[in-house]
Amino acid sequence: MLTALTILIALICVLLMAAVLIQNPKGGGVDATFGGTQANQMFGAAKSADFIEKITWYLAIALFVLCIITTLLVGSAGGAENIPLQSQ
Numbered sequence: 001m002l003t004a005l006t007i008l009i010a011l012i013c014v015l016l017m018a019a020v021l022i023q024n025p026k027g028g029g030v031d032a033t034f035g036g037t038q039a040n041q042m043f044g045a046a047k048s049a050d051f052i053e054k055i056t057w058y059l060a061i062a063l064f065v066l067c068i069i070t071t072l073l074v075g076s077a078g079g080a081e082n083i084p085l086q087s088q
Helices: 002-022 036-043 045-077
Strands: none
Touching (some): 002 045
């Protein structure tokens, strides 16, 4: 379960990086390099910018929630194992 969550978090991180790099309404970013002008002509500049912005917010929220869930799972699984032994 923990491995699946870690892989999902890594995938969301990569998608979030791509979504942030694509965003640049002024046309000077990576969007223009990868054919962003054709996407703007097809969808319209305002619609594609709104779509990418919504995806960015959803990915950020998903990353936040998954990180909290993973932290809770790790904390509950390793509770007794992480207590240091006291020397007498």
